[in-house]
Amino acid sequence: MSGIDKSGRQAGEGRVKDAILIAGPTASGKSALALDLAERQGGVIVNTDSMQGYSVLDVLTARPSADDMARVPHFLYGHVHPSKAYSTGAWLRDVTRLIAEGSLSGRPSVFVGGTGLYFRALAEGISDMPDIPPSVRERWRYELKEQGAERLHRILMHEDSAVAMQLRPTDGQRIVRALEVLDASGRSILDWQAARGKPLIDRASARFLVIEPDRGELVARIGARFDQMLDKGALDEVRQLMALDLDPDLPAMKAIGVRELQAALAGQMDFAEAIERAKIATRQYAKRQATWFRHQLGPEWQRLRPGEEPAIPD
Known part of the structure; x- marks a missing residue:
C-alpha cells in the first residue's frame, strides 16, 4: 500500500x-x-x-x-x-x-x-508461510500420534532430506510443520523461509x-496481579475453556494459569497449590522474556x- x-x-x-x-x-x-x-x-x-x-x-x-x-x-x-x-x-x-x-x-x-x-x-x-488447510493439519497431527515422531522423521527424510537433516528425530512439532507445509504447498519449508x-x-x-x-519488584507485581485475576473471574474463564473440550496441545490451552487452575477444578490439586504454581510459572516466563529482550x-x-x-x- x-x-x-x-x-x-x-x-x-x-x-x-x-x-x-x-x-x-x-x-x-x-x-x-x-x-x-x-x-x-x-x-x-x-x-x-x-x-x-x-x-x-x-x-x-x-x-x-x-x-x-x-x-x-x-x-x-x-x-x-x-x-x-x-x-x-x-x-x-x-x-x-x-x-x-x-x-x-x-x-x-x-x-x-x-x-x-x-x-x-x-x-x-x-x-x-502458506496457509495450511485444516484437513492437512489434522492428518499430520493424527499421524504423529499414531506413528510417532521418529517414523515421521523417516518419511520427511525421504520427501525432504535437506529439512530432515536439520531436525532431531524426536522433534515432532517441527517435523509435522515441515511435512504439512510440503503437503499443502508442494514446496520445502526451506524455500519458504528463504523468501524473507x-x-x-x-x-x-x-x-x-x-x-x-527490577526482579524483586516484578515478582511482587506478578503475585498481586494473579490474585486480582482470580477476583475478576479467571476461574470462570478456565471453566469456559474446559467446556470447549479442546486439544490440550493448542497454544491457548498452554496460557499460564490454565493448566494449574484446570487441575484444581478437577480435584487433582488444592487451589492454594494451583495458585502458587501459576505464580511460579508466570515468574519463570517473565524471566525468559526479559532474557530474550x-x-x-x-x-x-x-x-x-x-x-x-x-x-x-x-
Whole structure:
C-alpha cells in the first residue's frame, strides 16, 4: 500500500510511519504506558502479544479492560478463537490487513506486548508461510500420534532430506510443520523461509521502548496481579475453556494459569497449590522474556524502568 499520511510524508510499501513499539516481560506495566502514549498522541494500540489475541481468556491473559479499550482504539485483542493455533505469520497478516484498511493511517500506532518474535517480524519482516488447510493439519497431527515422531522423521527424510537433516528425530512439532507445509504447498519449508518478507514499520521514524523492571519488584507485581485475576473471574474463564473440550496441545490451552487452575477444578490439586504454581510459572516466563529482550533487542531500543517517562515528544 502506498499513500500520503497526514504529516505529508510518503508511507510507501505499506510501512507504518511513526510507530511506537513497547516490549517487556509480563506484568511490567506495558499496557499502562501504551494507553498513556496513545491517549496523549491521539494514537491507536495494536496487540503484540500471542496470548492476548485469544478470546475467552480476557482476564487470564491480562487483556486491557473494557474501560481502557474505550479510551483509544485497540486492535487484534480477543479476535482468535482458542480452537485456532495463531502464529507469528497469521499475526503479521492481520497487521498487514489493518494497514491496507487504513486503520493505522494518520495517527501514531503503538504496538505493545511481550512476544519477541512478533516485534522481530514487525521490524525486520519474516518469510510468508502458506496457509495450511485444516484437513492437512489434522492428518499430520493424527499421524504423529499414531506413528510417532521418529517414523515421521523417516518419511520427511525421504520427501525432504535437506529439512530432515536439520531436525532431531524426536522433534515432532517441527517435523509435522515441515511435512504439512510440503503437503499443502508442494514446496520445502526451506524455500519458504528463504523468501524473507519486508518490515511493516518505517524503522527510521519508529520509537523502540523496552521496559526492564527490577526482579524483586516484578515478582511482587506478578503475585498481586494473579490474585486480582482470580477476583475478576479467571476461574470462570478456565471453566469456559474446559467446556470447549479442546486439544490440550493448542497454544491457548498452554496460557499460564490454565493448566494449574484446570487441575484444581478437577480435584487433582488444592487451589492454594494451583495458585502458587501459576505464580511460579508466570515468574519463570517473565524471566525468559526479559532474557530474550536483553539479548535480542538492539541498541535502538530505549531501556526503561517501570513508570519512567520515555523520550517521545507529544
